[in-house]
Amino acid sequence: MAKNQHEPNANEIWLYFQAVISWVKIVFPNYRREMKGIDWGFLYNEYKNEKFDSKKLETEIARLMEDEDVGSKKGIYTYVLTRKEKHLNIRAFSPNQKREAYERQKGVCVVCKEHFELNEMEADHIDPWHSGGKTTAENCQMLCREDNRRKSGK
Ligand SMILES: [Zn+2]
Numbered sequence: 407m408a409k410n411q412h413e414p415n416a417n418e419i420w421l422y423f424q425a426v427i428s429w430v431k432i433v434f435p436n437y438r439r440e441m442k443g444i445d446w447g448f449l450y451n452e453y454k455n456e457k458f459d460s461k462k463l464e465t466e467i468a469r470l471m472e473d474e475d476v477g478s479k480k481g482i483y484t485y486v487l488t489r490k491e492k493h494l495n496i497r498a499f500s501p502n503q504k505r506e507a508y509e510r511q512k513g514v515c516v517v518c519k520e521h522f523e524l525n526e527m528e529a530d531h532i533d534p535w536h537s538g539g540k541t542t543a544e545n546c547q548m549l550c551r552e553d554n555r556r557k558s559g560k
């Protein structure tokens with residue numbers, strides 16, 4: 407560490423750090439150990455000027471913490487701010503669930519009505535996950551890769 411080089415900025419850094427911590431405490435008053443190691447500086451920079459209802463967020467966080475489909479509990483905090491589901495690492499459909507949906511559809515993509523092999527298709531939530539749809543065989547449909555890409559906007 408080149409100590410002397412950084413010393414003039416130390417006070418600024420400390421003030422910034424304090425501002426980040428204060429903001430986190432206001433938006434998320436209920437501390438959980440999952441809050442460690444999150445890139446709070448980035449989230450603070452992006453969202454510090456937005457208004458959040460911390461009570462509502464807490465209710466949602468508590469619900470997501472108990473949701474079996476949420477693979478990344480730590481990602482919940484980033485998700486409730488960014489609304490990007492990728493942070494939740496939502497459980498993928500199992501090979502059996504995919505097979506079941508594939509057989510039910512007789513290998514036909516529900517969008518383009520073309521026939522595909524199982525390995526040419528991808529699983530999709532019928533009832534979207536964000537509106538309460540679960541990662542179950544009943545809620546699974548198989549789409550061809552192209553239609554799945556179009557649907558998920560990737
Ligand atoms: Zn298709």
